[in-house]
Amino acid sequence: MLDDVVFWALAGPAVAAAVMVFRFASMARATYALLASLLCVGGLVVRLGLDYLGVVVVLMMTIEMALMGVFMVMFMMNPAGLMPMSMLHNRRGAAVISGGVFVLLAAGVLLTPWPRRRGEPAADPTKALGESLMGPHMLTMMTLGLALFATIVATVVLATRRGRYDRFGDDLRARRAGDRGDGGDGGARVRGGAGP
Amino acid sequence: MADTAPLWAVVLLPFALVAAAAVVAGLDAVLTAAAERGRGGRPLRAAPAPLRTGLRLLGGQPRRTTAGDPWLGRIGIALVPVAAVLAGAVLPWGFRAVTDPVVGVVWFNAMEALAWAAVWLAGWGPNSALSLIGGYRFLAQGLAYELPHMFAITTAALGAESLRVGEVVAAQRGLWFAVWMPAAFAVFLLSALAMAFWGPFDHPLGRDAAGGAAAEHAGVDRLVLLAGRWLLLVVTAGFSVPLFLGGGHGPWLPAWAWTLLKTAAVLGLLVAGRRLLPTLRMERYLEFAWTVLVPLTLLQALVVAVVVLNR
Amino acid sequence: MGLRDVLLRIGAGHPAVLLACLPGATETRLAVEAGLRRRGWPVAASPAAASALVVVGAAGAADEEWVEGLWRQIPSPKARSAVAGAYDVEAALDTLVRPAAAPVPGDGGEHSADHDGPGGHADQGGHRDHDGHDDHDGHGGDDGHGGHGGHDDHDDHDGHGGHDGRDGHDDHGGHGDHGEHHGHGGVVAGLPMAGRADDRDGLRLDRLHLPLGPGLADWPAGLVLDVALQGDVVQHAGVRPLPPPAPGGLPYWDEPWLRAARGAHVPRGTAARRRCAAHLDSAARLLAVSGWPDPAARARRLRDAVLGGAPAREWSAELGRLVRRVRRSRVLRGLTAGLGALPAAGARRFGVTGPALAADGDAYDRLLVWLDDAVRCAAEADDDRPLRPYDRDGPRGRLGGPRAPSDALLDALPELLRGAEFASARVIVASLDPDLDEVGAVVRG
Amino acid sequence: MTLELFLLAAAALFCIGLFGALTQQSIVMLMMGLELMLGGVILAAAAVWHFVAPAATDGQVLVVLAVTVMAVEMAVGFAVVTALFRTREADMTDEAAELKE
Structure with a gap:
């Protein structure tokens, strides 16, 4: 209840x-x-x-x-959204598709003969998860780790426009980043002005 | 070891936290008065100032701003003390907490993150530039402190081999974690301040931005936001006791007295230590956090992991 | 209602005071600050935090508007008083807590406190009141980007003071829709929407124009900067032209030198004290803006001790401690170094003289020059020999030229502010600390 | 509390997210749709773990996977938007499509 x-x-x-x-x-x-x-x-x-x-x-x-x-x-x-906004496109098609998917999923959910519950959860599911990630699912864990690392690198490369040469000079000899006065992303000092 | 406290503790918890917050705010007011008026200015008489301010705000009118989103802002404001109390629910008093879930440590962290998102809402709601700047500052601050903070918490959990707060306390029966995880402890104290956006991390509510996220809130709204901040400070500082200072363990005195003493000591240290530092601006602090604190806490976690594996 | 009355009575005895400092009233401001400190009343950083307004100095017609704007934004119950001179500070502060016999409508002028109780004049500033979010329901969310939308509540010059402290009263329910979408051409709720423009980081984000000052805390009295913000990055800053100065006395900080130049007998000690106090005042502002209230408060207390005429031996030790403490802080250096770098060559180009030129560097260097100079002055504080009439080195630079020292500082500001984050911009302004009293005033002596 | 109820709720979340992802022009809004879909996946995986095979940890691993994917998707999404924004003031899917030409 x-x-x-x-x-x-x-x-x-x-x-x-x-x-x-x-x-x-x-x-x-x-x-x-x-x-x-x-x-x-x-x-x-x-x-x-x-x-x-x-x-x-x-x-x-x-x-x-x-x-x-x-x-x-x-x-x-x-x-x-200070003004009412509608930023939708192909609303009808999307409604049909997602509605259809829902009907399919719901039908699947309701019609599938779900198997009986097998076994009992481990006394500590968290520990079980940890042990399986470090054991049988090690590959998953490693893939996730690599994917996260690749994401960090890729997003930084994509999002920033300046590299270390911009910050520390052409020979990377500057002791302090050239944009220090403006914090982490101070293009003003680098480009000497506002905007391209 | 850790039992769940009786039901009345649930009712008592918010009041106890508010009382502690009032005492800490009073201590801060006394120290501020000492700086402003000198020893001759009888700074002790400033102790009730936060309470009087609170009563004034309670009687004052809230206010509105043009084209604001007051309800979203109020949700944010209310979330701050709510998150603090929810995080406080896993704080053990002696060896008893209101609740001691299996994942208490993660729960605590999640509630803090909720407060983090809430402050942005509080800054967004009034539709005012300075207040929004305050809200953004807290987000930037979160990026700086959250990661080292998580590693510090994880290190303590690692040392106890459990995410249950009670077991973390139990693991410190002999040696406090603060002794053999000093880096994690120090980082936790820093991030306790950052989490409560107080002290050297008060930039989100900075005076330079006319009060930042709180700039436009008056009356009860303001009271709830500012009181929530003190609550957060009390709760996060209090959490360092079970995590690193052995919780209720100690000779002679009963466990609850030790908890109280240690919490008071940590809070006193933080409030007094605040006088030593100017507000840390995140555009400068972030670099320090990511290039010094993150590797430091990772190393600390590595050391602890090696010790745990070999014992 | 009974409980609320009790709360109000308790609260009224401990008001948070917002200072509206007008140019030309430095001496009064110092007296008010000292008075507030004696009483232990906090100084509010924004109208929302305040329960009382103290207008420091004589308000001219040009100031009326923003002072009224501040007053409107303070939530009721509130009290107000005006201080014209240093002599009547205590009386004016007393009126803030004395319950008014009857609500006095409007500003009763000097000394009269205006208690605006909850039953007071409900039409004040409330015509643009938005009734919560009820009238916006149809639009799902009008919260918004108006945060970027050109509306800064502290500097509410254009009078769209939609802040109304009395939403307990439904006076405006009937016309609560005043602010609804005035046309959809980029103006929402009477506020222009932000437009995009090039920015520092090459992202073309929304740009918001807003005035900074004159109602900010720890801000040079009378200064208004028109800034364009993107996020919290200042893309452009301009000093708003000042209204013509009121005729009257000499600028407070420059007074000894100007009087000496006119041939009056001024002891050197007086000049040294004035300079020491001016630097301490500036340093206190910079420290406060940097978020270090403790030494800032100490600097202010010292400043008042210096001006109060106490013998130097009573305070010079504490001054030394303060200076050592600030100099030792590596964190402060790390936070302010590199902000507002003004090398000597650049400073000369703007005609800057005095500490800002001597510092030959950034905000941190300027702070150190102030502090060292203050210590030096402390040694001369009890010197009774007369000030030489040709000694024209005021606290902010050389007096007697065609332009006041602060004129040059104001000229240097816009370039230093461009590309700085909001917090850095505040530090930069505080590190130059132009004194608008001397701008346009009779400084030639 | 039955498996079917949980799965229906998960399907509802998934389809609302799908609708959002298909209709929204803004890349950021599109990502919100994706997040919702992944929320549905998390719920379904947890439910299947609980009701069908609690002894195995595969359900849990799937949740971990979904949470990670959410984080990655967010990070990459915002990086792409920032990069697009830098090159051209484009934050809409249609405009991004034009960039290809």
């Missing part, structure tokens, strides 16, 4: 907030609606007995969404 209440109390807001993500005209609201939705997902995961992963989802999504909000505000055509 209590389980059902908790489920609906988390799943309902999760879906509702997900809908609101694309209905809000304000970037901040959309981002935080997404956060609310994903926090509910984290709560559900905890409910399913995966305490560690649930809390990690909460932690990571909070950090991600907070950062996302910044990029939203920076880059959106109409950043704050």
Whole structure:
């Protein structure tokens, strides 16, 4: 009984907030609606007995969404949605596709004869997860690690325009970065002015 | 070792935290008065100043700004103390916490992150440039402190081989973690300040930006935001006790007294230490955090891991 | 209501005071600051944080507007008083806490406190009141980018003071829709939307124009900078032309030298004290803006001791301690080094003289020059010999030229500010600390 | 609390995210759609772990994978947007498509 209440109390807001993500005209609201939705997902995961992963989802999504909000505000055509905005294209097609996918998935969910529950969860699922990541799933872990590292490098390369030669001089001999006066990304000192 | 406290502790927790926050704020006011008026100015009489300010704000009117998003802002403001209290729920008093989940350490960190996102909302809500600048500053600050902070917390959990706060305390029955993980402890203290956006990390609410994220909040809104900040400081400083200072372990005195003493000592150290440093601006601090603190905490974690494997 | 009254009474005894400092009132400002310190009242950094406004100096017609803007933005209950001269500070501060017998409508002028209780004049500044988010519901979220949208509440020159402290009262419910979308041509809720422009980092983000000052804390009285911000990066800054100075006395910090130049007898000790105090005042501002309130407060206390005429032996030891402490802080050096670098050659080009020229470097160097100079002056503080009439080296530079020293500092500002982050910009302004009293005033002596 | 209910909720999240990802012009909004879809995946993986095979850790590993993918997708997405923004003031998918030409 209590389980059902908790489920609906988390799943309902999760879906509702997900809908609101694309209905809000304000970037901040959309981002935080997404956060609310994903926090509910984290709560559900905890409910399913995966305490560690649930809390990690909460932690990571909070950090991600907070950062996302910044990029939203920076880059959106109409950043704050001060005016009602509609930035949709092929709305009908998308509705048909996603509706269709939902019907398919729901049918699959309802019609599949799900196997019986086999076995019991480990006494400490977190420990079990750790041991499998460091054992049988080592390859997954290594791939993830490499992927994350590649992401760090790739994103920095993509996002920044200046390399160490810009910061430390052509022979890299400068003891201090040339843009120190402006913090980490001070193009003004480098290019001596505002903007290209 | 760690039991879950009775139900009344749930009710008591927020009040206890608020009381502690008021005492710490009073201590800060006394030290501020000592700097402003000198010894002859009877600085001790400034102790109730934060309470009087709180009462004034309680009676004052909140205000609105043009084309703001007051509700989003208020959600952010309310989240700050809520996150602090939720994080405080895993704080053991002696050996008992309100709750001691298996992943208490991660829970604590997640709640802090929530407060982090909340301050941005509080800065965004009023639709004012300076207040938004304050909100952004806290995000930048998070990028600087969050990673070393996580590694420091992880190191303590690693030393205890558990994410349960109670077991981390139990693992320090003999030797405090602060003794053999000094780098992690120091980094944790730094990030405790950063997390509460207080002290040398008060840039998000900096006076130079007219109060930053708090610039436009008045009345109860302001009270909740500022009180939430003190709560965060108390909770994060308090968390260093079970993580690094052996929790309730200690001779002669009962466990709760040791917790109280150690928490008071950490808070006193932080409040007094604040006088030594100007506000750290993130465009300068970030480089230090990533090139010094992150490798340092990683090394610390490595050392601890090797020790744990060999014992 | 009873509880609220009690809270209000307790709160009223401990107001947070917002200072509206007008140019030409330095001496009064020092007295007010000392008075507030004696009472232990905090100085608010923004109108929202304040419960009282103290107007320091005589407000001219040009100042009326922004002072009223600040007053409107302070949430009620609030009190206000004006201080015209250093002599009546105590009386003016007393009126802030004395409960008014009856609400006095409007500003009653000097000394009269204007208590705006919750039942007070509800129409003040509230015409553009937005009723929460109710009237925006249809648009999903009007919160917004107006944060970038050209509206800074502290410098509310254009009077769209949509801040109303009384949303407990539904006075405006009927016309709460005043601010709704005035046309969709880039103006929302009466605020222009930010447009894009080139920026420092090559990203063409939204650019926001806003005035900085004159109501900011730790800011040179009367200075208004029109800045274009992208994010928190100052892309462009310009000094807004000042209104013509009120005729009257000599600029406070330059007074001894100017009087000596006119032939008056001025002891050297007086001049040394004035210079020492001026540097301490500037250093306190820089330290406060850098977020180091403790030594800033000490510097202010020392400043008042120096000006109060106490013999040097009573305070010079503490001055030495303060200077050593600031010099020893490697963190402070790390945070301010490289900001607002003004090499001597560049300084000469702008005609800068005095400490900013002697520093030949960045904000940190200028701070050190101030502090060292203050220590030097402390040694002469009790010198009774008369000041030589040709000694014209004021605290901010050489007096007696065609332009005041601060004129040159103001000229140097825009270039130093370009590309600086907001916090750095504040540090740079504080590290030059132009004194607008001397600009345009009679400095030729 | 049944497996079907959890999976239906997960499917709903996934499809709302899909709709968003397909309709939104802004790259950043598109990424929000992707995040929602991955949220659905996380929920489904956790539910299957709990109701079907709690003894194995594969469900958990899938959650870890999804969380990592979310982080990677976010980081790469923002880097791409920043790079596009630098080259040309383009933050919309249609405009990015034009850049190819």
